[in-house]
Amino acid sequence: MNVDEKIIEAFRNALREAGKVELAESVRVDEIMKSHTSFRVGGPADLFAEPKDTEEITALISAAKALLIPFFLMGNGSNLVISDEGIEGLVIHLGEKFSHIESKPDPNDPEKELVRVTAGTLLTRLSSFATRSGLTGLEFASGIPGSVGGAVFMNAGAYDHDMSEVVEEVTCITKDGQVKTFGKEELDFSYRNSIFMKEGGIVTEALLSLSRGDTEEISAKVREYTEKRTKSQPLNFPSAGSMFKRPVGHYTGALIEQCGLKGTCVGGAQVSEKHAGFVINKGEATASDIDGLVKKIQSEVKAKFDVDLEREVRFIGRGFSSPNT
Ligand SMILES: Cc1cc2nc3c(=O)[nH]c(=O)nc-3n(C[C@H](O)[C@H](O)[C@H](O)COP(=O)(O)OP(=O)(O)OC[C@H]3O[C@@H](n4cnc5c(N)ncnc54)[C@H](O)[C@@H]3O)c2cc1C
Structure with missing residues (x-):
C-alpha cells in the first residue's frame, strides 16, 4: 500500500463530514487500473472513487x-496509458453511475432536438440513442469507445467530423471549484483540442444539438463507419486508438510504415500490422513496453522525415506525469 492508512481514514472522514457517507465507504484502495483502461495496462491507483453526481465530485476534490x-479524473480509459507503478493519489472515475441522457425538442427550431447528457455516458450508448431516436449528427462517434466527458475534453472525432459540430454548451467544475456553463463559442474547439485541455476543469454535462433525420439513413451511415473501422483498425487487440496526433501535411500511419516499423515490438507492445498508427497490446504488454515503442517510433520518424509525432494518448502515473487535473 502506497498511502498511509491514517490518510485514507482522514480522507473517508472528510467525506463523511461532508455528508457523503456512502461515497466514503465505496472509495477503493490500491485499485488495479489495468481493468479500467482499453490498453489493459496500469498498476494500482492509491485511491479510486466513482461519484454519481457533481456534488460527489466536488466533495472528493475538497477532501x-x-x-x-x-x-486525476478519468472517463472510460480509452485514451490512456497508465504507469505500471500506478497512480499517486486519487483517481476519480466518471462511468456508469454518472451516465444519463435526456432530450427535448428545440423550442427555437422544429428540425432540432436538444440532448442533455452527463459526462460518464459512453459515446457508443449516446450514438445508439441518437440512431434510435432518428437524430443525426453523431454517426461518426458510434465506434469511439470514450465517455462524453473525455470526448468533449479532446474534441474526439472521426471521418471528418468531431464533437465541436454538435456541442451547444458544456457544464464543468473549473480548476477553482466553481460550477460553470460555457457556450460553444467559449469552448475553443480545434483539432483534438478544447479549452479544458488548456485550462483544466472537469466536464460534468454537455448539451448537444442534433437534427431530425431518417432512422434508416442514420443506421446505414453507422454501419458504413463500423465496416470501415473493422477493415482498417486492429479492433481485436487492446489499444488506445491512434497513438499520435495527425501531423500537418502528413499521414502518421504512412510515415511509420515507411520507416519499416510495422510489426515492430518492444516487449508485448507492437506497431499494428493492420494500421501502423496504432500501437497494440499483444497480450502481456506493460506501460513501459508501450512507452519504449512510442519513443522508438518518434525517434525514427524524426530521423527519417524530420517530423515530430506528438502523442495523442495520455501517459499518466508514476514516472510519466503528474496526475493533477
Ligand atoms: C479502438 C479505439 C478507437 C478509437 N477511435 C477514436 C477515434 O476515431 N477518434 C477519437 O477522437 N478517438 C478515438 N479513440 C480514443 C478515445 O476513445 C477518445 O480519445 C475518447 O474521447 C477518450 O475518452 P475517455 O472517456 O476514454 O477518456 P480517458 O481515456 O478516460 O481520458 C483521456 C483524457 O480525458 C480527460 N477526461 C476524461 N473525462 C473527462 C471529463 N469528464 N472532464 C475533463 N477531462 C476528462 C482525462 O483526464 C484524460 O486526460 C479510440 C480509442 C480506441 C481504443
Whole structure:
C-alpha cells in the first residue's frame, strides 16, 4: 500500500463530514487500473472513487485538496496509458453511475432536438440513442469507445467530423471549484483540442444539438463507419486508438510504415500490422513496453522525415506525469 492508512481514514472522514457517507465507504484502495483502461495496462491507483453526481465530485476534490492528495479524473480509459507503478493519489472515475441522457425538442427550431447528457455516458450508448431516436449528427462517434466527458475534453472525432459540430454548451467544475456553463463559442474547439485541455476543469454535462433525420439513413451511415473501422483498425487487440496526433501535411500511419516499423515490438507492445498508427497490446504488454515503442517510433520518424509525432494518448502515473487535473 502506497498511502498511509491514517490518510485514507482522514480522507473517508472528510467525506463523511461532508455528508457523503456512502461515497466514503465505496472509495477503493490500491485499485488495479489495468481493468479500467482499453490498453489493459496500469498498476494500482492509491485511491479510486466513482461519484454519481457533481456534488460527489466536488466533495472528493475538497477532501483530496485538504489532505494534499493529488487527483486525476478519468472517463472510460480509452485514451490512456497508465504507469505500471500506478497512480499517486486519487483517481476519480466518471462511468456508469454518472451516465444519463435526456432530450427535448428545440423550442427555437422544429428540425432540432436538444440532448442533455452527463459526462460518464459512453459515446457508443449516446450514438445508439441518437440512431434510435432518428437524430443525426453523431454517426461518426458510434465506434469511439470514450465517455462524453473525455470526448468533449479532446474534441474526439472521426471521418471528418468531431464533437465541436454538435456541442451547444458544456457544464464543468473549473480548476477553482466553481460550477460553470460555457457556450460553444467559449469552448475553443480545434483539432483534438478544447479549452479544458488548456485550462483544466472537469466536464460534468454537455448539451448537444442534433437534427431530425431518417432512422434508416442514420443506421446505414453507422454501419458504413463500423465496416470501415473493422477493415482498417486492429479492433481485436487492446489499444488506445491512434497513438499520435495527425501531423500537418502528413499521414502518421504512412510515415511509420515507411520507416519499416510495422510489426515492430518492444516487449508485448507492437506497431499494428493492420494500421501502423496504432500501437497494440499483444497480450502481456506493460506501460513501459508501450512507452519504449512510442519513443522508438518518434525517434525514427524524426530521423527519417524530420517530423515530430506528438502523442495523442495520455501517459499518466508514476514516472510519466503528474496526475493533477
Ligand atoms: C479502438 C479505439 C478507437 C478509437 N477511435 C477514436 C477515434 O476515431 N477518434 C477519437 O477522437 N478517438 C478515438 N479513440 C480514443 C478515445 O476513445 C477518445 O480519445 C475518447 O474521447 C477518450 O475518452 P475517455 O472517456 O476514454 O477518456 P480517458 O481515456 O478516460 O481520458 C483521456 C483524457 O480525458 C480527460 N477526461 C476524461 N473525462 C473527462 C471529463 N469528464 N472532464 C475533463 N477531462 C476528462 C482525462 O483526464 C484524460 O486526460 C479510440 C480509442 C480506441 C481504443
